[in-house]
Amino acid sequence: MLKLRLLPxxxxxxxTALILEIHSxxxxxxxxxxxxxxxxxxxxxxxxxxxxxxxxIMKTQNRWIILVVSFVANLxxxxxxxxxxxxxxxxxxxxxxxxxxxxxxxxxxxxxPFAMILGGKIQSKIGARFTVLLGGIVFGAGIALAGLxxxxxxxxxxxxxxxxxxxxxxxxxxxxxNSVKWFPDKRGLAGGIIAGGFGGGAIIFAxxxxxxxxxxxxxxxxxxxxxxFGIVIILASLLITVPPADYKPAGWTPPxxxxxxxxxxxxxxxxxxxxxxxxxxxxxxxxxxTGLMIIAHAGHVAEARIGVTPALAATAVLLLGVANTVGRxxxxxxxxxxxxxxxxxxxxxxxxxxxxxxxxxxxYVLFVISIMGIGLCFGxxxxxxxxxxxxxxxxxxxxxxxxxxxxxxxxxAFVGPRLAASLFESSGxxxxxxxxxxxxxxxxxxxxxxxxxxxxxxxxSKKA
Numbered sequence: 001m002l003k004l005r006l007l008p009x010x011x012x013x014x015x016t017a018l019i020l021e022i023h024s025x026x027x028x029x030x031x032x033x034x035x036x037x038x039x040x041x042x043x044x045x046x047x048x049x050x051x052x053x054x055x056x057i058m059k060t061q062n063r064w065i066i067l068v069v070s071f072v073a074n075l076x077x078x079x080x081x082x083x084x085x086x087x088x089x090x091x092x093x094x095x096x097x098x099x100x101x102x103x104x105x106x107x108x109x110x111x112x113p114f115a116m117i118l119g120g121k122i123q124s125k126i127g128a129r130f131t132v133l134l135g136g137i138v139f140g141a142g143i144a145l146a147g148l149x150x151x152x153x154x155x156x157x158x159x160x161x162x163x164x165x166x167x168x169x170x171x172x173x174x175x176x177x178n179s180v181k182w183f184p185d186k187r188g189l190a191g192g193i194i195a196g197g198f199g200g201g202a203i204i205f206a207x208x209x210x211x212x213x214x215x216x217x218x219x220x221x222x223x224x225x226x227x228x229f230g231i232v233i234i235l236a237s238l239l240i241t242v243p244p245a246d247y248k249p250a251g252w253t254p255p256x257x258x259x260x261x262x263x264x265x266x267x268x269x270x271x272x273x274x275x276x277x278x279x280x281x282x283x284x285x286x287x288x289x290t291g292l293m294i295i296a297h298a299g300h301v302a303e304a305r306i307g308v309t310p311a312l313a314a315t316a317v318l319l320l321g322v323a324n325t326v327g328r329x330x331x332x333x334x335x336x337x338x339x340x341x342x343x344x345x346x347x348x349x350x351x352x353x354x355x356x357x358x359x360x361x362x363x364y365v366l367f368v369i370s371i372m373g374i375g376l377c378f379g380x381x382x383x384x385x386x387x388x389x390x391x392x393x394x395x396x397x398x399x400x401x402x403x404x405x406x407x408x409x410x411x412x413a414f415v416g417p418r419l420a421a422s423l424f425e426s427s428g429x430x431x432x433x434x435x436x437x438x439x440x441x442x443x444x445x446x447x448x449x450x451x452x453x454x455x456x457x458x459x460x461s462k463k464a
Contacts, residue, residue, distance in 0.1 A: 063182040063243070067190060069236040070175035071197040073132060076229045077139055077168045078201020080108055080160075085209045089218040094151050101153070107161030108168065109413050113406040115169020117268075120399025123174050131174040132237035139167025140230020147223035160222070169403070171233065172198055175240070176386050177398035182243050185252040187390060188340070192332020192383030199379055200325040203318070265394030271401050276392055279451060281408050283344070284385055286444040288412030289419070290351060290437040291378025294358075295320060296417035298371050301358075301430055306367050316368050323375035331380025332387070340388045341452040347377040347384075348445035355438040359431055382409075 083105040091101050123131040142163025149156045176194050183190035205225075212221045248254065264270075271277050294301075298320050302313035335343035354373035361367045389402045420433040 063249075066182055066240055067179055067193060069239045070132075070179050071193055073136070073171050073175055073233045073236045074194050074197035075201045075204060076233055077135075077171050078198040079205035079209075079225070079229070080139075080143070080164050080168060080201070082202040082206035082209055083108075085206050085213070086218060086222075089213060090149065090156070093218065094149070094153070096153055101156075104153075104156045104161040106414075107157055108165035110410050111162065111165030112169040112172065113403055113410045115166045116173025116403030116406055117169075117400050118166075118403075119170040119173035120177070120397065120401070120403050122170070123178075123399050124397075128174050128178045128242045129237050129240045132171055132240055133234050135167050135170030135174065136230050136233025136237060137167075138163055138170060139233065140226050140228075142167055142226070143229060144223050144226025146226070147219040147221075149219060149222075173399050173403050173406075177390070177395065177402060178240065178242060180386055180390050180398065181247065181395050183249075184247070184254060184395075185249050186333075186336050187387035188332035188335035188343075188384055189329070190332070191386040192329040192380075195332070195379070195383045195386070196325050196328040199321075199328055199382070203321050203325060265396035266401070267397045268400050268404055271393045271397075271404070274393075276451075277405070279447060280385075280388060280392070281405060283444050283447055283451075284381065284405060284408035285412050286440045287348070287351075287378070287381040288409050289416040290355070290440050291324075291374060291381070292412050292416035293420040293433060293437055294355075294371055294374050295324070295378065297420050297424075297430070301371075302364070302367060305430060306361070306364050308364055312364060316364075316371060319368055320371045320375040323372040324379040327376035327379030328383035330376070332383035334380075335384045335387065339452075340384055340391065341448055341455065343380070343384055344388075344448045345445060345452070347380045348441050348448060351377045352438050352441040352445065355434050355441065359434045359438075 087098070087101045087105070090096060091098065119131055119135065122134070126134075142159050142165075145159040145163065146156060148159070172194075176191060179190040179194050180187050209221060209225070212224065216224070266274070299310075299313040299317045302308050302316050303310065308316075331343055331347060334346075351374055354370045354377075357366060358370035358374070361370055385405065386398075386402050389405055390398050393401050419436070420430065423433045423436070424430055
């Protein structure tokens with residue numbers, strides 16, 4: 001069997017190149033072959049015996065570089081959530097109804113958790129680099145081929161919706177766990193940065209999409225950006241590697257509780273047999289339902305409740321998106337300092353407080369403050385839960401495990417916005433939706449407090 005892998009190679013001159021390491025394995029009795037490396041640098045190619053490069057391979061790549069390129073890849077796949085820029089143009093061009101067009105976005109969002117589970121499985125077979133590369137190809141193809149959309153809306157569902165959603169799940173589901181593995185000392189920060197890239201993509205690319213559509217049209221915009229996105233993610237994937245087993249940054253000693261949890265390394269089947277998984281899943285659902293309920297209707301609430309102009313409502317939605325993105329990094333870093341569950345308690349409490357303020361907000365300023373507070377915490381949940389998954393069920397199967405937990409997000413995306421819309425239609429106001437969301441946050445807060453107490457007792461009993 002022939003095994004190939006790309007590795008950085010450092011020459012005596014301190015210059016660096018990529019090498020293709022070739023391992024040949026043969027069955028006993030059939031002879032043997034030496035292991036060689038195919039070295040490429042500035043157009044020069046050579047075969048270097050494995051023994052001659054001993055001590056020269058950079059065994060541990062700079063983890064910050066991996067984090068940066070993973071962030072870039074997630075910034076790109078997050079662009080898919082700038083769907084609101086494309087939808088009205090497609091409706092105008094092909095006379096789709098709004099519900100018909102929105103199914104493409106629903107597909108791309110709903111398929112992400114399942115693609116993450118698939119990505120975790122693929123990653124265990126072919127590695128992180130090629131999983132991200134595959135995700136880049138699929139995502140780029142999905143966006144580019146959406147440029148072939150006709151009056152047959154199935155094309156849009158298959159391309160932007162299905163291929164786009166699968167590509168997002170492969171990239172996100174691989175880069176999140178891989179980054180967390182590289183930063184066992186800063187799991188919250190690493191997970192938050194990756195989630196922040198995913199959340200910030202729409203903010204960065206929405207105005208670019210808008211400008212390009214005005215210049216070349218909506219279909220050519222799909223094609224142009226799809227090709228660019230695919231190429232950038234493929235290039236980023238070449239710098240992504242998996243950390244060595246039991247990797248520890250220099251000078252860092254894992255806390256005893258982390259060491260105990262890491263030793264579990266449960267697979268999906270093992271994780272589903274634990275009561276803790278279902279508790280965390282419920283907590284995640286409650287957090288996401290509340291956040292998505294507000295995010296989906298913030299503009300409408302601003303106009304209907306506060307009576308502002310559409311321009312001011314759009315500004316509020318933009319600020320909400322910024323808070324959502326910042327919250328992923330901020331709360332992730334906070335969780336590294338004070339603990340995951342302590343951070344969740346703060347976020348649930350702040351969400352409940354902001355919902356109460358939103359219910360009685362008499363002015364535009366207080367309205368913006370309240371929705372930004374909710375957005376900040378909603379982003380924080382997405383930044384912290386990957387680390388919680390790693391610390392409860394281990395990192396060996398983190399990609400698949402977090403993908404299963406992330407199904408909570410998909411369900412919340414379906415329930416939250418529809419629940420708020422139904423309550424508004426039946427009552428003519430948003431107050432009842434805010435009250436229900438506040439109760440959800442309070443319930444989640446109580447569950448988290450009980451879970452924290454239980455976790456502290458488990459740690460104390462193990463020490464005893």
